[in-house]
Amino acid sequence: MDVAAIRADFPILDQEVNGKPLVYLDSAATSQKPKQVIEAVNHYYRNNNSNVHRGVHTIGTRATEQYEGARERVRQFISAKHTEEIIFTRGTTSAINLVASSYGRANLTEADEIVTTQMEHHSNIIPWQQLAKATGAKLKFIPLEPDGTLTLDNIKKTITDSTKIVAITHVSNVLGTVNPIQAITKIAHQHHAVVVVDGAQGIPHMKVDVSELDCDFYAFSGHKMCAPTGVGVLYGKKEWLEAMEPVEFGGEMIDFVDLYDSTWKELPWKFEGGTPIIAGAVGLAAAIDYLTEVGLDNITKHETQLVEYAMDQLTTIEGLEIYGPKKRAGLITFNLTDVHPHDTATVLDSEGIAVRAGHHCAQPLMKWLNATATARASFYLYNSRSDIDRLVDGLRKAKEFFGDVF
Ligand code: 7TS
Numbered sequence: 001m002d003v004a005a006i007r008a009d010f011p012i013l014d015q016e017v018n019g020k021p022l023v024y025l026d027s028a029a030t031s032q033k034p035k036q037v038i039e040a041v042n043h044y045y046r047n048n049n050s051n052v053h054r055g056v057h058t059i060g061t062r063a064t065e066q067y068e069g070a071r072e073r074v075r076q077f078i079s080a081k082h083t084e085e086i087i088f089t090r091g092t093t094s095a096i097n098l099v100a101s102s103y104g105r106a107n108l109t110e111a112d113e114i115v116t117t118q119m120e121h122h123s124n125i126i127p128w129q130q131l132a133k134a135t136g137a138k139l140k141f142i143p144l145e146p147d148g149t150l151t152l153d154n155i156k157k158t159i160t161d162s163t164k165i166v167a168i169t170h171v172s173n174v175l176g177t178v179n180p181i182q183a184i185t186k187i188a189h190q191h192h193a194v195v196v197v198d199g200a201q202g203i204p205h206m207k208v209d210v211s212e213l214d215c216d217f218y219a220f221s222g223h224k225m226c227a228p229t230g231v232g233v234l235y236g237k238k239e240w241l242e243a244m245e246p247v248e249f250g251g252e253m254i255d256f257v258d259l260y261d262s263t264w265k266e267l268p269w270k271f272e273g274g275t276p277i278i279a280g281a282v283g284l285a286a287a288i289d290y291l292t293e294v295g296l297d298n299i300t301k302h303e304t305q306l307v308e309y310a311m312d313q314l315t316t317i318e319g320l321e322i323y324g325p326k327k328r329a330g331l332i333t334f335n336l337t338d339v340h341p342h343d344t345a346t347v348l349d350s351e352g353i354a355v356r357a358g359h360h361c362a363q364p365l366m367k368w369l370n371a372t373a374t375a376r377a378s379f380y381l382y383n384s385r386s387d388i389d390r391l392v393d394g395l396r397k398a399k400e401f402f403g404d405v406f
Pocket of ligand 1: 123169
């Protein structure tokens, strides 16, 4: 993979921050966008912008074709069987909420259990907490191993015949743990439970084939995979989506409206109330084309090499605690002894290095780690070894700086 050529596609990376060339290590929060995506959105607004599914006019037809074309592009990308299994949403959060509010409220009772883990992002915990409160269902957590992984044994013990939903992240945004989704799905299905995968940190970094995973739902955000903010996807198996009720009502999603009652359009439109995320979908299709051109397998390989190099380099820094398993996705969460992660991130920022500090929207996991906050460096296809060298130098500076204080 030619990282220099890839970097040249991302205009934002070519700048100085605080007098130093920018090193962007916060792609788990949101990825940067290549010019191919920026230009696709620009082209859409300059040439084809219209509302969709309504007009007979020419540019309206073009907009509809681009929007529905993007849906088919997503289907191919994730190897879903049917185009109508792809619902455009605002992102992962709204996709998971849709499943919890629609499938969850219709199918769960107080006799049922929802199984999840303590490594989830808040977006994959709170909707299930709310569902549990509304239905009386019980929330259960698969225990984590000391390195932040799951064992098949614990997965098997936690999922029972009372389990109706297993909600699990593909990749942890804090630990980098990659969960064995296919195995979990197999176990869940033996107990007739559906599996909802939070794919926010999975799909940007690895080839995802929902037919192979056999998950019932897979949620993801465009903005973490080179697409604009404001667009995401809920993939769901047709048999579930067809039976589910919409959660947003209004224009676009109806078939016929009378004074006291209405009927809905067929899939996927019944879940897309209001003017849809047209430009976002156009941008997402362009991002998929871009990632496909580079090759998802190449991206995974590149990130694996980067994270291995980063682990080797970072472990040379005394007093740096790294959280999570040895074998991990392309991110590293850490703390310098006696230095608050916000201070670490501030020193790094003064060196032009962007990392995230805080609880990473995973407070239950912070509790498990016994940390109030951590710093996190996350990598993507445009990062290089020299970015990691800069991170290591920056961390040494932070240590020196705060070493005087403590
Ligand atoms: N699930 C996971 C695993 C995530 O990492 C995130 C966002 C979400 C869900 C929510 O995605 P959204 O697009 O709906 O907001 N994670 C992060 C992060 O780690 N830092 O900032 C956002």
